[in-house]
Amino acid sequence: MNCGSCRDLLLETDPGVIRSALTARAPDLGPAGRVEVEDELARHLATCSECAHSAERILAANDDLAAGLALLGPERGLEDAVRAATREDAPRRRVRRTPWAVAAAVAAGILAIRFLGDGPGFDSSGIDGGATPVARAEAFTPEVDVPAGESVMVMESANEDVVVFWFYQGRGE
Amino acid sequence: MTEPQNPEIVPFLVGRARSGDSSAFEQLVGMYRDQIFRWALVRTGDVDDAEDATQEALLRMHRGLRKFEGAARFETWLYAVVRNAALDVGRRGRRVVRLKEIYASRVAPAVSTGPPAVVEQMETERIGKVVMEFLEALPARQREAMDLVDLQGIGQAEAAEMLGIRPSTLRVHLLRARRTLRGRLLEKAPGAEEAE
Known part of the structure; x- marks a missing residue:
């Protein structure tokens, strides 16, 4: 070599x-x-x-x-790092679940309207148009006691006897 | 790597942490935090990015432990977690300044004690330069291959598994990394690296 x-x-x-x-x-x-x-x-x-x-x-x-x-090593202390890892984990999962919960609440509300509205005297011919839930934030302002930490969604149908109050947790972010 | 004194301890702690034992999770963090930072630094090439990636990796470790079923070694799984976290962290381009600060801070408390401390400071600065050259001269893949195999002594087959590449590919990265760094070193006049 x-x-x-x-x-x-x-x-x-x-x-x-x-x-x-x-x-x-x-x-x-x-x-x-x-x-x-x-x-x-x-x-x-x-x-x-x-x-x-x-x-x-x-x-x-x-x-x-x-x-x-x-x-070399991280500057962040051990306790601080653990706290951040465990604390930051929780809110992220909540945020992720919230939109899904709202969507489920809306879907359940629509189903409830259709189910309740299909009773005696209900004009089922209007189910595609007239019975579709309509949000009436301005015209219809019922007084509702909302539990702390929860929100409420109000839905009504063409049948004025049928109004759905849907309580759900979170703010719907 | 901070090897656990008892090899059984890692699966035990992982199992406890999976079931929600926060002290077990804390022990795991204590055992692997420096290692995670090192992997992240080698991957990102930047100390601040590595810091962010370390915290993100710990977060993902906490979340992902529930899904870890032990099919792979914990270190192999953790390495993948760190790499993914590091990929999501942006580069800041302040590596040289920050590395100098960090190495300086490692010896700063001893400087006032006299000449031996000054020698120690010079030694630390020299080592810091070697690390900076390593981070700047090599692409991420080559750095990872060299760190795992040459510096941490992990077998090539296991290192390839950790990196998610074939052993033959790992070997190519490794040889290129060695050639680059050693070639630069030997191009310098003998003793030049000590004089810098």
Whole structure:
């Protein structure tokens, strides 16, 4: 092995292999004639101080890099990190559920109107048009006691005897 | 990696944390927080992004533990969590300044105690430069491959699984990373890196 091929090997070889090649001494090596790359490398390093120095520099840089990365860590304290991870988790799930809950409430309200409106005297011919729930925020303002933390949705149909008050949790974000 | 003293402890803590034991979750965070930060730093190349990604990863870990059934090693699963969190964090481009600050803060308390502390400071700065060059010279994939295999001593097959790539692909990343960093090092005159 010459210095050029040794340099090529040093550029790519596993650090552990370089380390053992550096620490090996000629008597420790296998019988002459073996063509193991590691042995070739070790033989060359044992006889070429310049290449051996290059190998040492590579290993030192590797060790520095490992030490440098191990020295770093998050600035946020442990308790703070745990608190943030567990606390921030809860509101996100609530936000995700809320629109679904509102959609379910609306769907259930529509079904309730259709079910209740289909009683005696109900004109089922108007179910596609007249019985469709209509929000009457301005014209119809009933007084409703809403429990704390809940919202209410008011729906009416063409049948003025049928009004649905739907209470649900959250603000419908 | 902060290896647990007892290998059984991780599955035990994971099981407890899955069932809602907050102290078990806290212990897991304590064991893996530095590791998570390191993985995030190697992935993002930026300390502030790594900080954000660490917190996001902890959040996702807390949420995702309920779904973790132990089919993969916990570290393999956690690495995927960290990588996904890191991908969602934007780059800020302040890496050099912040890294200098951080390495300086590691030795600052000792500086006033005399010459040995100054030597220690110089040593820390030198190591900091090596880390900065690593972060700046290599693409993310190559950094990850090198960190897992060469610096943390994880086997190539396991590292490939953690990165979600084939072992042959991992080897390509690894060889390119070594060639780049070592090539730069050997181009410098011997002793130049110590003098910098």
